Amino acid sequence: MQLPIHPTTTWKDKLFAALIFFTRLPFWRIYQPQKEAYAHVVELWPLTGWLTATLTAATMYGCAQIMPTTTAIILAFVMRLLLTGALHEDGLADFLDGFGAGRNDAQQTLRVMKDSHIGTYGVLGLILYVALLFTTLSQLPITIAALVVLAADPFAKMMAAQITQMLPYARTAEQAKNKVIYRAMSTKGKLLLAIQGLLPLIPLCWYVGLPYECLVLPGIVFYMLYQLMRRKINGYTGDCCGALFLIVELSFVLSFVVFYYQNNPFAT
Numbered sequence: 659m660q661l662p663i664h665p666t667t668t669w670k671d672k673l674f675a676a677l678i679f680f681t682r683l684p685f686w687r688i689y690q691p692q693k694e695a696y697a698h699v700v701e702l703w704p705l706t707g708w709l710t711a712t713l714t715a716a717t718m719y720g721c722a723q724i725m726p727t728t729t730a731i732i733l734a735f736v737m738r739l740l741l742t743g744a745l746h747e748d749g750l751a752d753f754l755d756g757f758g759a760g761r762n763d764a765q766q767t768l769r770v771m772k773d774s775h776i777g778t779y780g781v782l783g784l785i786l787y788v789a790l791l792f793t794t795l796s797q798l799p800i801t802i803a804a805l806v807v808l809a810a811d812p813f814a815k816m817m818a819a820q821i822t823q824m825l826p827y828a829r830t831a832e833q834a835k836n837k838v839i840y841r842a843m844s845t846k847g848k849l850l851l852a853i854q855g856l857l858p859l860i861p862l863c864w865y866v867g868l869p870y871e872c873l874v875l876p877g878i879v880f881y882m883l884y885q886l887m888r889r890k891i892n893g894y895t896g897d898c899c900g901a902l903f904l905i906v907e908l909s910f911v912l913s914f915v916v917f918y919y920q921n922n923p924f925a926t
Contacts, residue, residue, distance in 0.1 A: 671695035676702035681710065682743040700819045700840045700899070701847045704812040704854035711811035711858065714738045715804040722800040731795050731803070735788075749900020750787065751780030756897070757890060764891045768828060771897050791908055794915045805862040806914055814907035816855020817880050821894045821902055823848075824884060828893030869917035872910050879909040 675695035677685040680703060718734035739747070756771030758779030770777070795803045822840040843851065862868055883902055887894055 667692050667695050667698070672698040672702055673705070675699050676706050677709070680706040680745065681741050683741065697839065697841045698847075700822050701843055701851055702854070703819050704815040704851060707812035707815045708854070708858065710738055710741045711808045713741060714811070715808045718807065719800055719804040727800050727803075728792075728796050730800065731792060734807070735791075746900035746904050747784060747787075749897040750904045751776050751784055752897040753901035754779040754783035757886065762890065764828075767891055768895070771895060787904060787908060791911060794911050797915060798918060802862075802866055802918070805865055806911055809859045809862040809868075810907045810910040810914075812858045813855045814876065814903050814910060816851055817876055817906045818899055818902035819851055820880070821884060821887070821899060825888060825892070825894045828891045828895050828898075866918070867921075869913065871913040871917060875913040876906045876909045880906055 670689065671691035672695050674685055674689045675691040676699040677683065678691070679696060679699045714734050714737055717737040718730050721730035721733050752771045752773075755773070755777040756767045759766075759770050759777060761767075795806065798806065823843060827839045859868060880902065883898075883905065887898055
């Protein structure tokens with residue numbers, strides 16, 4: 659059951675709720691939003707990506723001016739982990755453990771996902787995710803790599819947010835980490851979500867071009883994961899959202915690198 663909209667929930671409440679929920683920066687010292695605003699945070703998820711992606715890309719580009727590119731990329735993602743508290747990586751590990759060890763039992767899958775211990779699927783999944791993301795970004799010129807990060811983060815969050823509108827929440831509100839369930843978005847909310855996710859693509863498109871594969875492959879990946887969630891737990895959880903974001907983001911980066919090497923055969 660979704661929470662009713664609080665009459666005093668303003669756009670400011672929603673914005674600060676999203677920043678507090680999706681980052682570890684002390685926005686709560688500036689403003690304390692209404693609790694009901696947390697039911698809206700997914701609508702502004704890509705907007706928080708503008709912040710995390712900008713700081714990550716700036717760290718990557720700035721550090722690359724004074725140290726090796728590979729080191730700069732590692733430091734950039736240390737920055738992202740500090741900004742988000744590894745919220746999404748934790749979700750990916752729990753998702754892989756639950757869907758890997760839960761077999762075809764929905765309740766077992768949910769129990770494993772809620773377990774605070776990390777299992778084999780989670781460990782291997784995080785290693786492979788980090789290895790793929792690092793090796794792909796390290797093959798790009800640093801300016802392009804920074805623009806890819808700037809574009810991929812909000813775009814993937816926009817895509818991942820769709821799962822909250824396509825499937826019911828798989829637990830109860832009391833079992834949720836923030837004790838609320840994301841509400842259905844209005845048409846205005848969906849339009850705002852799209853704008854947040856698509857605008858950061860413009861710099862990358864202008865600088866080097868944006869292949870359609872960067873939009874199509876993440877869509878295919880999202881649909882496959884949607885079907886997996888629908889079949890196994892007939893719903894989504896916060897861990898599912900975090901996993902969706904990271905996997906869709908990775909598919910965006912991978913498809914861009916393929917495009918870049920096709921058009922720059924002598925790139926190294």
